Amino acid sequence: MKLSFSISGLLILIKVLLIVMAAEASVMFVLMISPVEFSPFVELMVDAALLGIISSPFLFWLVIKPFKTAAIAEAEKFRNLLDSAPDGILGVAPDGKINFANGQALMMFGYSQQELVNQLVESLIPERFAKQHPRERGQYFLSPSTRSMGAGRELFGQRKDGTEFPVGISLSHLKTVQGSIALAIVRDITSQTLVRNEIVTANRKLKEQMEELQRRTLELDHLNEMGEMLQACMNIDEACEITKQYGKQLFPSVAGAVFLISPSRDVVEPMASWGNFSSPLTVFSPDACWALRRGRIHTRTEIGCSTNCHHVDPTCSRSYLCIPLLAQGDALGVLHLLKEARDGEPDAVPWTDSKRQLAVAVADDIGLAFANLRLREALRNQSICDSLTGLYNRRFVEEWLHREIPRATRNKYPIAAIMFDLDHFKRFNDTFGHEGGDLVLREFGSFLLKQIREGDIACRFGGEEFAVLMPGTALDVAVQRTEVMRKGTEDLVVRLGGQTLGKITLSAGVACFPEHGTSAEQLFKAADDALYRAKGEGRNRVIVAEPRRDMHVTQ
Structure with a gap:
């Protein structure tokens, strides 16, 4: 009787016969539940074996035994292939239970085969992620797909x-005789994560270094510009303005x-000064600043500390720097820097090394x-000032008058020139020596400085002769003011050593531009001639110069 069977039917019958006939029943059970795909040749052998079993039991040793051996070998080969994979491989059922795990997965998670199989896959997930994983697992099985690592x-x-480690996971979906399985390939990416984090850190540091380099380059440019500008300044006031301008750029906030x-x-x-100080800046003693005492940079240590500078507001908690301004070892002053308060930043933020170095460089410049x-x-003062009285000397006054006369001509204002001579000055030298004569000259110089207005020029013309220039002063006003000075001199x-040196009187000659001269030489000569007339007429008097004969006044 000829029978025909479908391949699926044959597989079912073979499973039943193998369970009954095979001695290694447990091995064959594992083999049969494994989703092994048979070749067409093996299927033909199964058909032949089935017919032989039906017709003669002796064919078992000719067909079934070799098939069993081949199937076990193929299953073992597949198992070895999984175990030799470099990544962990897990089979997870829809209910979350782990069906199988290869050797790499067991080693990766630290479990044995018996401990891991039939456990929930959530046991391999950190707690903070495990709670939401069942919902995500259910969604995956509802709509399975391949997801790349x-x-x-x-x-x-x-x-x-309990230790955690970063992983990469790829998912694929398999259908077996026992149902759906999610095949998860798990890779420990700790080393890759470390390398990636190192690269991210290196990139961040490189970016920070580039920004720092750009900032330092900009600071260096500003510092060089400030140095050039300071060297071009003509006086301290200009230098202070330059320092203020570049201080804002070099030290923002x-x-x-x-x-x-x-x-x-x-x-x-x-x-x-620039920026916001908690209290007005005041004059203080050099001993109040530790930087000036020590001759080196000084910074706040803590509030109320005895080493904090006394010129700083004691209630201010912000960090500060004091850097002495030195030149050839001599202290000229101090550069004081105070960090401005910023939201969310503690008051006593330490100064970075780069900012301290910049502050020292700025202070040096x-x-x-x-x-x-x-x-x-000082050199200019020596060249234009009289060292004894502190008044300007003849050179300065002549240069000043040469510059002022053209300006007065354009703007049509007068310039009064007064020449003074201390009467009988030789008597002071003869009686009290040069010390007494010098004292008289100094006292009279101080007296002149107190009598003139801002904008007037007082000078020691030579010996006991003095001169005063009054721009914008008419002749009659100049005469009145000269008379006041004459009386004040009396x-x-x-006193020298407790001894009064005697009465001091003076003779004066007054001239005015343009009535008595249109040049410095003419004006001084007119005033000097008037002075000699005053001395010739008895001294201790004021004489006005005579108008020039060639003078033509245009009304």
């Missing part, structure tokens, strides 16, 4: 000992001030520029 959010696995020690070296005075300006000013009392 690296897609989606960052994933983490959890080992048996920082209040700054430049203090200079007075010529008497007993006080330190604020000369320029300022100190050098101010030293040069003071030296230049009231001068000069």
Whole structure:
């Protein structure tokens, strides 16, 4: 009787016969539930074996036994293939239970085969992610698809000992005789994550270094510009304005001030400032600043500390720097920098090394520029001032008058020139020596400075002769003011060693531009001639110069 069977029917019958006939029943059970796909040749052998079994039991050893051996070998080959995979492989059922795991997965998560199989896959997921995983797993089985590794959010696995590690997971869906399975390929990407994090960190540091380099380059440009501008300044006031301008650019969000020690070296005075200070800047003693005491940079340590500078508001908690302005070892002043308060930032934020270095460089430039300006000013004062009285000398007055006369001509205003001579000055030298004569000259110089207005020029013309220039002063006003000075001189009392040196009187000659001269030489000659007339007429008087004979006044 000829029978025909479908392949599926044959497989069912073979499973029943193998269970009954095979000695290794447990092995064959595992083999048969494995989704092994048979070749057409094997199917023909199964048909032949089935017919042989039906017709003769002796054919078992000829067909079934070799088939069993081949199937076991093929299953073992598949198992070895899974175990040799470099990644972990898990089979997960729709209910979340793990059906199988290869050796790499067991080693990766720290479990044995017996511990892991039939456990929920959520046991391999950190707790913070495990709660939502069942819902996501259910959604996947409702609409299964292949998902490549690296897609989606960052994933983490959890080992048996509770430690976490980053993983990459790819998913694929398989249908077996036992139902759907999600095949998960799991890769430990700890090393890749470390490398990636190192690259991200390196990129961030590189970016920060580039930004720092750009900032330092800009600071260097500003510093060079400031140095050039300071060297081009003609006086301290110009230098202070330049320092203020570039201080804002070099130290944003920082209040700054430049203090200079007075010529008497007993006080330190604020000369320029920028930014917001908690209290007005005031004059202080050099001993009040630790930077001036030590000759080096000084910074706030803590509120109320004895090493904080006494010129800083004691209630201010913001960080500050004091940098001495030095030139050839001599302290000229101090650069004071105070961090401005910023939201969310603690008050005592330390100064970075780069900012401290920049502050020192700025202070060096300022100190050098101010030293040069003071030296230049001292040399100029020596060239234009009388060292004994502190008044301008003849050279300065003549230069000033040469510049002022053209301006007065354009703007049509007068210039009064007064020449003074101390009467019988030789008597002071003969009686009290040069010390007494010098004292009289100094006292009279101080007296002149108190009598003139701002804009007037007083000078020692030579010996006991003095001169005063009064721009914008008419002849009659000049005569009145000269008479006041003459009378005031009579009231001068000069003492040397407790001894009064005697009464001081003066003779004066007054001339005025343009009535008595249209040049410096003409004007001084007219005033000098009037002076000699005053001395010739008995001294202690004021004489007005005679008008020039060639003078033509245009009404």
